[in-house]
Amino acid sequence: MKAAIFEKPGLDNLKVDDSAEKPKHTDHDVLVRVNTVGVNPIDHFAVSGARQVKPLPHIPGAEISGIIEKIGDHVEEDNLKEGDKVIIHNKVFDGTCDMCLEGLDMLCRNGGLIGVVTNGGFAEYIAVPDKNVFKIPDDMGWDLAASLPVTTLTPYHALKDASLQVNESVLIFGASGNTGMMAIQFARKMGAKVIAVSKNEQVKDFGADYIINDYEKVVEQVREITQGKMADVVLNSVGVEAWQCSFDSIGVNGRVVTFGALTGADVKINVQSLYLRQVKLIGSTGGTRKQLKDVLSMSNQLKIKVWKRFKLEETKDALQALFAKDRDGRILIDVGRS
Numbered sequence: 001m002k003a004a005i006f007e008k009p010g011l012d013n014l015k016v017d018d019s020a021e022k023p024k025h026t027d028h029d030v031l032v033r034v035n036t037v038g039v040n041p042i043d044h045f046a047v048s049g050a051r052q053v054k055p056l057p058h059i060p061g062a063e064i065s066g067i068i069e070k071i072g073d074h075v076e077e078d079n080l081k082e083g084d085k086v087i088i089h090n091k092v093f094d095g096t097c098d099m100c101l102e103g104l105d106m107l108c109r110n111g112g113l114i115g116v117v118t119n120g121g122f123a124e125y126i127a128v129p130d131k132n133v134f135k136i137p138d139d140m141g142w143d144l145a146a147s148l149p150v151t152t153l154t155p156y157h158a159l160k161d162a163s164l165q166v167n168e169s170v171l172i173f174g175a176s177g178n179t180g181m182m183a184i185q186f187a188r189k190m191g192a193k194v195i196a197v198s199k200n201e202q203v204k205d206f207g208a209d210y211i212i213n214d215y216e217k218v219v220e221q222v223r224e225i226t227q228g229k230m231a232d233v234v235l236n237s238v239g240v241e242a243w244q245c246s247f248d249s250i251g252v253n254g255r256v257v258t259f260g261a262l263t264g265a266d267v268k269i270n271v272q273s274l275y276l277r278q279v280k281l282i283g284s285t286g287g288t289r290k291q292l293k294d295v296l297s298m299s300n301q302l303k304i305k306v307w308k309r310f311k312l313e314e315t316k317d318a319l320q321a322l323f324a325k326d327r328d329g330r331i332l333i334d335v336g337r338s
C-alpha cells in the first residue's frame, strides 16, 4: 500500500512509496481505510528522531480519520460496521494496568502513541484495536474529524484537569493556535470568562471575551479585566516564552496548566510564590476515551480552521509547514484523494 515511511530518522529519509504491506488485522482489530489525517508536532518529532519510534521502517501519523474497511471476527464493539466513518483514539493501552483501570488509558504503563510506538496513519490503511475506533456522524466533515483525536481532545482534557468552573476567568496563551482555538470554544461552553493572548483578532470569532495582543501587557490587562483577582486558570501550551507571564497572571488558588512547550521546556519557578498563593501547577497530556466521546457529542458546535492541505505524496512538505511563521490553522493530509 502507499505510505509515508522512513528507515532512519530524519525528514530527508522520509519517502512515499508502495513498499509497506497492507496491515493485517487480528480478530479484535478494525482495518480502517484512511481518509484525512491531522499533522501535529508529534509527527515531526517521530520523523526527526526527537521521539524514538517502532517498528522500523516506520509510518508516522497520529491523528487519523477514515472509513472501516474490514472488521475482525471477534470485535466486541457491536456498533461498528464496514463503511462507517470513524476516528481513531491514538493511544496504545493494555486495559489492565492501574492507570487503565482508573480510566486513564493515555497514561497506560505499557502504552504509547499510535504513530510512535506503532505504525501510524500517513498510509492508505491502518489496523487498530476496536476499542480505539469511534464512529462519527455521517454528516461530519473530514477536516473536523481529523482534528478531534489530538487537537480537540488535548485542550478539553487540560481544561477538565484544571477543573475550570462557571464564572471563572481563564487566560489562554497561543489562543490562535489550533489547540488554542479549541480551548477558547470549550472554555466558553464551560461558562468561563475567556481572555485570549493572541495577535490575531480572529480569536474573537471562536468566542474569546477579551484579547490581549502584547505579552508585555498581559499581567496588567488581566489585572484590569479580573478587577485585581487575576486569572483562575492559565492555559500555557507555548512553553518558556509565556512562562513568567503565565505565573504572574495567576490568582490565589489558581491553576496553571501546561500541555506543550514549543518555545522551550526549561522554566524557572519561585516555589514560595507557588505555595503562598496556593497555586496548582498541572501537567496534562492527551485525553481519555470517555473525553473523546464527550468531544464527539459536542462536535456539531465546534469550529476548526484549516490553513493548508496536502496529498500523501507531499507529507514532507506538510511536516515542514508545521513550523512556518505565517501558519494560521490546521495542516491536513488528504490520504483519500492522494
Ligand SMILES: [Zn+2]
Binding pocket: 093, 094, 095, 096, 097, 098, 099, 100, 101, 105, 107, 108, 109, 110, 111
Ligand atoms: Zn494500561
